[in-house]
Amino acid sequence: MECKHSSLACAFRVSKVISDFYVVYCHKEYLKLLFYLNTLVLFSRIEGENYIMKSFKIGEIEIGGSAKPLVIPEIGINHNGSLETAKEMVLSAHRAGARLIKHQTHIVTDEMAGAAKKVIPGNADVSIYEVMADCALDEEEEREMMRYTEELGMVFLSTPFSRAAADRLEKMGVKAYKIGSGEMNNYPLLEHVAAFGKPMIVSTGMNDLNSIDKAIAILERHGVDYALLHTTNLYPTTPAQVRLGAMQQMMEAYPDIPVGLSDHTLNNNACISAITLGAKVVERHYTDRMDRQGPDIVCSMDERALRELLQAAGEVPKMLGGTKEALKEEQVTIDFAFATAVTIAPVRAGEIFTRDNLWVKRPGTGEIPAEKYEAVLGKKARIDIGRDVQLTWDMIK
Numbered sequence: 001m002e003c004k005h006s007s008l009a010c011a012f013r014v015s016k017v018i019s020d021f022y023v024v025y026c027h028k029e030y031l032k033l034l035f036y037l038n039t040l041v042l043f044s045r046i047e048g049e050n051y052i053m054k055s056f057k058i059g060e061i062e063i064g065g066s067a068k069p070l071v072i073p074e075i076g077i078n079h080n081g082s083l084e085t086a087k088e089m090v091l092s093a094h095r096a097g098a099r100l101i102k103h104q105t106h107i108v109t110d111e112m113a114g115a116a117k118k119v120i121p122g123n124a125d126v127s128i129y130e131v132m133a134d135c136a137l138d139e140e141e142e143r144e145m146m147r148y149t150e151e152l153g154m155v156f157l158s159t160p161f162s163r164a165a166a167d168r169l170e171k172m173g174v175k176a177y178k179i180g181s182g183e184m185n186n187y188p189l190l191e192h193v194a195a196f197g198k199p200m201i202v203s204t205g206m207n208d209l210n211s212i213d214k215a216i217a218i219l220e221r222h223g224v225d226y227a228l229l230h231t232t233n234l235y236p237t238t239p240a241q242v243r244l245g246a247m248q249q250m251m252e253a254y255p256d257i258p259v260g261l262s263d264h265t266l267n268n269n270a271c272i273s274a275i276t277l278g279a280k281v282v283e284r285h286y287t288d289r290m291d292r293q294g295p296d297i298v299c300s301m302d303e304r305a306l307r308e309l310l311q312a313a314g315e316v317p318k319m320l321g322g323t324k325e326a327l328k329e330e331q332v333t334i335d336f337a338f339a340t341a342v343t344i345a346p347v348r349a350g351e352i353f354t355r356d357n358l359w360v361k362r363p364g365t366g367e368i369p370a371e372k373y374e375a376v377l378g379k380k381a382r383i384d385i386g387r388d389v390q391l392t393w394d395m396i397k
Contacts (some may be wrong), residue, residue: 051255053280056225058176058199059155061099063227064258069275069313072157072178072201072262073286073306074102077135078294085292086137086145090152092288096306100155102178102283103145106136110164123235123295131295132161139168146172157201159183166193174198181205181231181262184215194222201281203262205231209253216254227258227281236299237264244274251278264299268309275316282313340366341373341391347381350397358391366390 055065063070073093079086086103093101108129116129124131137145146156159178160166166189169177176199183189184204193200200219204212212228219226230247242265251259260281261274271282285300301309326334339360347357353376360370368376368391380397 053258054225054256055258056199058100058157061155063199063201064280067280068317069260069279070100070281071098071271071306071310071313072100072102072281072283073098073301074104074283075286076102076104076159076296077106077132078285078287078292078296078300079135079137080292080294081135081137083137083141083144086141087148089286089288090145090149090154092303093286093306094152094154096303097310098154098306100157101149101286103137103142103156103158104135104180105142105158105160105165105169106132107162107164107168108133108136111162121235121295123298135294139172142168143172146174160189160193163189163192166196170196176200179203181207181233185211187214187218190215190218191222194218194224197222197224199225201227201229203229203231203283204250205233205262209249212250212253216257227260228254229260229262229281229283231262232264235264235296236266237270239265239270242270244270244277247274247279248277266299268301268305268312271309272312272316275313276320282309284309334364336363338362338364339370340364341368341370341376342366343385343387343389343391346387347385349381349384351381353377353379353381353396367392 053064055062055067057063061070073096075086075089075093079089090101111132112129114129117127119128120126121128121131142158149156155175157176157178158169158174159180160169161180161183166177177193177196179190179193179200179202181203182205184202184207202215202219204215207215216226216228228250230243230250232241232243234241242261242263244261247259247261258280260279260283261271262283263270263274264285268284271279271284274282284305285296286306287294287297287300287302290297290300290302339362341358342361343357344359345357347353351357355377358373358376360373376391376396382395382397385391385395
């Protein structure tokens with residue numbers, strides 16, 4: 001099978017196969033394969049590989065490539081099953097400048113078995129079945145939420161948590177799909193959604209690279225555009241649990257795929273840090289007010305935080321790169337901030353320049369910069385020079 005990743009990344013993918021090979025075959029053959037693996041890793045590091053990151057569009061929103069990072073405010077279930085509240089949150093996100101919002105589509109009877117009524121998530125005190133049943137919008141309500149979102153000029157994005165949910169969203173005409181971390185390795189559902197042929201943003205929390213590879217194989221087989229998000233699925237997530245190194249590992253493994261972060265910490269720091277490291281998508285839960293009740297409110301951003309994150313997404317990428325040299329625009333500051341050689345006492349023609357008659361002072365508009373000061377000391381004046389005169393080279397013998 002053709003490897004779609006960098007040769008270095010593929011080498012590490014192969015390492016698992018080689019480890020399994022050792023269990024079945026002799027140690028000698030294992031060493032041969034290990035030698036070939038190390039050779040592949042070595043050459044990929046020496047030669048280097050340049051990949052052009054793919055880009056795609058959801059509506060008019062470009063993701064990946066040279067596009068600025070996409071910020072996804074996830075309303076999710078923060079509306080607690082109220083369409084009115086959902087619309088208030090959509091309007092709030094619009095005021096902050098969001099280009100899209102993300103919802104969660106729950107059809108509980110198709111999503112969960114009865115056993116879910118005995119499973120209590122870490123951020124709630126009732127079963128996950130009850131949480132989702134209480135927070136789900138029915139189809140008519142979700143259609144109205146989508147209509148309202150699009151009326152405001154934003155894209156409506158949602159995560160289907162079941163086959164029925166995916167079918168509802170497809171019938172509604174959504175432009176793309178978001179896949180949650182818990183559904184990434186639900187390969188039957190992933191196949192079902194990918195078969196629609198629309199762009200997909202896939203969270204990868206609680207999964208390793210091997211599981212991600214299997215998901216990618218499905219997406220590639222269906223020819224859909226996609227982005228991958230690193231996630232820690234704890235609500236809230238502590239800073240130490242974010243592991244941006246895992247996101248960077250994904251960037252190395254899939255250099256041509258837009259990679260980002262879906263975050264559950266208490267502020268924007270993780271998302272802004274991710275953008276600094278090259279994230280093309282960042283996502284946080286969203287609420288219009290932090291005093292609302294709900295299991296995801298604690299790790300949500302409000303309108304002000306969303307506005308700040310959107311500003312960071314626009315500004316931080318512009319701050320990256322560059323070389324250590326003066327900008328031409330800094331000349332106006334150089335003119336007053338730098339120092340040049342200036343006489344601090346009258347100097348007669350033929351007199352030697354010393355520290356007693358020559359020093360360096362602002363502004364930087366003189367001819368002899370401070371760095372040349374030592375080279376002037378000990379030389380003689382060609383002409384009489386008054387006090388407080390910016391020295392020029394033609395004044396020196």
